[in-house]
Every structure is written in structure tokens, then in C-alpha cells.
Amino acid sequence: MAQTKPEKTVEWQGRQVPVWPMRTINYDLLLSQDPEEVDKVLKACLEDGYFQLNLDSIDGRRMLEDREQLLKLMNRFFDAPLEKKNEYGLIDSHLGYEPVGNRTGAFGAGSKDGYEMLKVSRDEIQQGSPRVPSPIKNSGDLHQLEQVIGSCNTITKVILAALSTGLGLAGKDRFENSHRNDRPSATTLSMMHYLPAEVTGQHKVGHQKHTDISSLTLLFSDQWGLQVRPPGECGALEMGFVEPKKNCAFVHVGDSLRFASGMKFQSCIHRVVPFDPTEHRYSIAYFLRAEDDTMFMDSEGRYVTAKDWHDQKFKAFTDPWFYQAQAPKTMILGGMIEAGADDPEPVAAYAPPPVQAPA
Numbered sequence: 001m002a003q004t005k006p007e008k009t010v011e012w013q014g015r016q017v018p019v020w021p022m023r024t025i026n027y028d029l030l031l032s033q034d035p036e037e038v039d040k041v042l043k044a045c046l047e048d049g050y051f052q053l054n055l056d057s058i059d060g061r062r063m064l065e066d067r068e069q070l071l072k073l074m075n076r077f078f079d080a081p082l083e084k085k086n087e088y089g090l091i092d093s094h095l096g097y098e099p100v101g102n103r104t105g106a107f108g109a110g111s112k113d114g115y116e117m118l119k120v121s122r123d124e125i126q127q128g129s130p131r132v133p134s135p136i137k138n139s140g141d142l143h144q145l146e147q148v149i150g151s152c153n154t155i156t157k158v159i160l161a162a163l164s165t166g167l168g169l170a171g172k173d174r175f176e177n178s179h180r181n182d183r184p185s186a187t188t189l190s191m192m193h194y195l196p197a198e199v200t201g202q203h204k205v206g207h208q209k210h211t212d213i214s215s216l217t218l219l220f221s222d223q224w225g226l227q228v229r230p231p232g233e234c235g236a237l238e239m240g241f242v243e244p245k246k247n248c249a250f251v252h253v254g255d256s257l258r259f260a261s262g263m264k265f266q267s268c269i270h271r272v273v274p275f276d277p278t279e280h281r282y283s284i285a286y287f288l289r290a291e292d293d294t295m296f297m298d299s300e301g302r303y304v305t306a307k308d309w310h311d312q313k314f315k316a317f318t319d320p321w322f323y324q325a326q327a328p329k330t331m332i333l334g335g336m337i338e339a340g341a342d343d344p345e346p347v348a349a350y351a352p353p354p355v356q357a358p359a
């Protein structure tokens with residue numbers, strides 16, 4: 001939003017951290033391809049790489065209800081014993097269960113992530129034979145997952161259509177044409193549970209700084225913790241929080257759409273930090289991804305398929321820090337340029353208080 005100084009800050013780890021504003025896009029207006037709203041969403045992708053989507057309308061509220069139901073399902077799933085949750089393990093990079101600590105954490109080298117995650121493939125739900133672990137495999141649960149994936153798919157396609165229109169794309173060049181429902185893709189619904197640092201230990205916190213592999217990410221969390229680095233006008237600004245708003249979802253432009261736009265769109269640089277290190281945080285992300293064999297030029301100037309980009313970047317996410325550092329520099333951030341440190345002062349990752357000896 002062409003802003004270089006935060007208007008609002010919040011205290012975190014003993015200092016004032018920016019709360020960056022976001023454009024708010026109205027889903028109801030976008031559904032009718034309202035020209036002003038199309039223009040606004042286009043600007044958000046060209047200048048920021050993210051926005052908030054207001055879903056408070058009769059079509060959007062269905063999604064908000066689906067989200068409430070899904071949160072209940074997630075609570076039940078994450079409460080199940082580890083061996084049940086991990087029944088199939090991580091079947092494929094976009095599908096299955098990942099325990100805490102599988103990836104790099106919020107504070108880079110030496111830190112590990114502080115969340116467990118279950119991903120359900122859209123293709124498998126569509127084919128009617130999803131591999132989901134037994135704690136959430138009854139027909140009611142599967143119906144719920146289908147509802148959420150269906151709602152997220154519709155919403156992200158509406159956004160995609162508006163962006164094609166905004167860029168003046170026609171026919172086969174429209175973005176929707178590389179995101180067809182009947183073609184294989186790594187599109188997935190990802191359910192995340194961030195555990196308090198006291199449970200995971202102080203070196204397992206949050207979610208590392210990255211841009212998403214996807215074309216568009218529709219992200220739901222009512223809890224603080226998400227930080228973005230706005231591209232700004234003169235290089236990238238400091239990492240700052242974004243405020244969760246009732247009835248809104250966050251939307252991120254991911255690498256695939258940035259590449260498909262010929263690098264016109266910004267990709268959203270973000271991470272998740274423990275805002276309140278004592279709380280459990282739940283988030284839901286729908287990653288709309290291009291058809292596996294879609295070709296684009298990546299941030300290294302290579303021609304790659306959407307599937308290759310997905311697999312290579314996923315490997316970089318999960319590789320130990322040493323190997324991650326050897327991946328092409330532009331991979332984790334999709335070629336987005338940064339200026340300056342993430343945190344102007346060193347961040348003391350949350351350390352659990354020492355146990356008091358009984359008096």
C-alpha cells in the first residue's frame with residue numbers, strides 16, 4: 001500500500017513491531033466482477049502481494065461456517081494420539097501428516113518449526129478416495145472436508161478470474177485455464193496446529209520466512225502470529241504483524257502466480273512467530289496450485305513446470321538448514337528482493353520459564 005512507516009505498532013518481545021495495513025477486498029463485489037473491485041484486487045497483487053478478503057455476504061458466509069466446522073474437526077484430529085495422526089505419514093509433499101519440527105523454524109538457522117500439520121489433496125477429495133487418517137475418516141468428516149475444499153476452490157477461482165480480467169487476459173491465456181479442476185495439481189487443504197513453546201521446547205517455534213509455492217493462498221486464522229514483509233517502494237520493509245479481522249481471510253499471491261504474471265505480481269514474504277507463546281494457534285490454508293504440467297519461467301530464469309517448482313521448493317523447505325542454504329538463493333523467497341534484517345534487534349526466541357523448586 002505504498003507505505004513506508006507503520007501507523008500502528010504492537011508490543012512483541014519487548015519492542016514495538018509494525019502492524020502493516022492491508023487492502024480489503026469485498027468478495028461479494030468480486031463475484032460480480034465489479035470493475036472497481038477488480039481494479040483494487042489487481043493493484044493489491046501488483047503492489048503488495050497480499051490482501052484481506054471480506055467474506056461477510058451470503059456467499060462468503062458459507063465459507064465462514066465451513067471454517068468453524070473445520071476447526072472442530074481439527075481440534076479432534078490434533079487431540080488424537082501421534083500414531084493415529086501419523087497413520088500414513090507424509091504420503092506426498094502436498095498430502096499427509098507432518099509432525100512438529102520437520103522444517104526450519106521462525107528464527108532461521110538452528111530453529112525448527114513449532115507446528116504439526118495435516119494436508120488433504122483436492123484431487124483425492126474430487127476422486128472420492130482421500131487418504132486421511134482414521135480419527136477424521138468417517139463420512140461426516142469427509143463431507144466436511146469436501147465442503148471446505150469446494151468453498152475455497154470457488155473463492156480462489158473467483159479471485160483468479162478477476163486477476164485475469166484485470167490484466168486483460170483472454171481465452172486460453174486466462175489464469176483459470178491453467179487451474180482446471182480435472183487436471184492433476186498439488187492443490188491442497190492444509191490444517192496447522194502451532195504448539196506453545198513450553199511443549200515443543202524453545203528451539204521449535206513458528207514457521208520460517210518464505211513465499212508460498214502456490215498461485216493463491218486462502219488463509220484463515222483468528223489468532224495473531226502472521227507477519228509479512230511489505231515490498232514497499234524502496235526495497236522491502238521490516239517484518240510486521242497483520243491483524244486478523246473478523247469475517248476476513250488473508251490472501252497471498254504465491255510464486256506460481258508471480259511467475260505466470262511475468263513477475264508483475266509481488267509474492268508475499270511471510271512467517272509465523274509465537275505472538276503469545278503460551279497459546280495453541282490454529283490456522284487453515286488452501287493452496288490453489290497450477291496444473292502440474294504448467295510451464296513458467298522461475299526466479300532463476302529457468303523454464304520449470306509447476307510440479308517441478310513445487311517439488312524443488314518443498315525439498316528446500318524441509319531440508320536441514322545446511323542444505324537449504326545451498327538451494328538457489330531465490331528459491332525460498334520466489335525471487336523477491338529484501339532489504340535489511342527481519343528484526344532490527346536480535347529476537348530472543350521464547351524461552352520457557354525455569355521450573356521453580358518447591359519451597
Ligand SMILES: O=C(O)CCC(=O)C(=O)O
Nearest residue numbers: 192212221226272283285
Ligand atoms: O499458519 C499460518 O498462518 C501461515 C502458514 C503458512 O505460511 C504456510 O503454510 O505456508
Ligand SMILES: [Fe+2]
Nearest residue numbers: 210211212270
Ligand atoms: Fe506460507
